[in-house]
Amino acid sequence: MNQNDSNYLISLNIADFIIQIKSDIEFTPEPGYELFLTNEKETTDFVVNCKADIPADIFAGQKPVFEAENEQQKFYDIYRYKAGLGFVIYNQQQKNTIQQIALLDKEFRNWTIYASDIAEFNPLRYPMGPIIMHYMTIKTNSVMMHASCAFDGQRARMFSGFSGVGKSTMSRIWAEAGSTIINDDRLIIRELENKFFVYNTPMYYKDIPKKAPLNAIYLIHHSPENKIQKLKGAIAATRTMAFCIQNNYDRSFVAERIGFFARLAAAVDIYDLGFVPNASVIEFVKAHE
Secondary structure (H helix, E strand, O other): OOOOOOOEEEEEEEOOEEEEEEEOOOOOOOHHHHHHEEOOOOOOOEEEEEEEOOOOOOOOOOOOOEEEEOOOOEEEEEEEEOOEEEEEEEOOOOOOOEEEEEEEOOOOOEEEEEEOOOOOOOOOOOOHHHHHHHHHHOOOOEEEEEEEEEEOOOOEEEEEOOOOOOHHHHHHHHHHOOOEEEEOOEEEEEEEOOEEEEEEOOOOOOOOOOEEEEEEEEEEEEOOOOEEEEEOHHHHHHHHHOOEOOOOOOHHHHHHHHHHHHHHHHHOEEEEEEEOOOOHHHHHHHHHO
């Protein structure tokens, strides 16, 4: 394909959102995206235009409104850009090297991504892909969560908490008992016609798209014995909101999230769950629902 054709086109279905990706250069999505590819052409919720060559000094003289980084490396910076947002995405293998520049319009529907590596062109390379997924939730009555979720064919139970509290352990326990694991790290919850549904998202490994009606949320931690407490109202909403993926530099984002979790807490049972990491927690949870 000629680099100037600009007609390479694929579509992804993530959480029942259709994302159309147009590119100057043909590219192969990372393996985790492959089973989310769709032939859906009639409906498009988001458009991502991918281009080669990063423009120089596009945010010159501006200060970022948000910086995602830790002591080891930078992940991305966010800028105000025209009526929308601009992103500087950093390569996670080459410290302080810019991997992509991305622009998002004010409706949060249309992206333009400039990628630097022509030889291995992949505009969705981490962390760009998850950033797109996060920002598609902000104005669509949905959120992205750090959580795992198990569906036993009747009830979908989400397990959330800080790193190390046992989300993957809980997934393994329920999987060994025959449940389907929707995902064990990053989920999207959508509110559709006053009901809440949970979806998996593309990860570093291949998995088919999954969806289930959300019945209960458990905020988990290890404990010498299984113990449970039902949470209600503002406590249930705010404690669950603590584990959603968010960039809180804009008051309107925070207000939208508060409203979403208030509705979620009114519709879905939310519990504090201390658990022993073995199969006993399954019958314990079912007995107390």
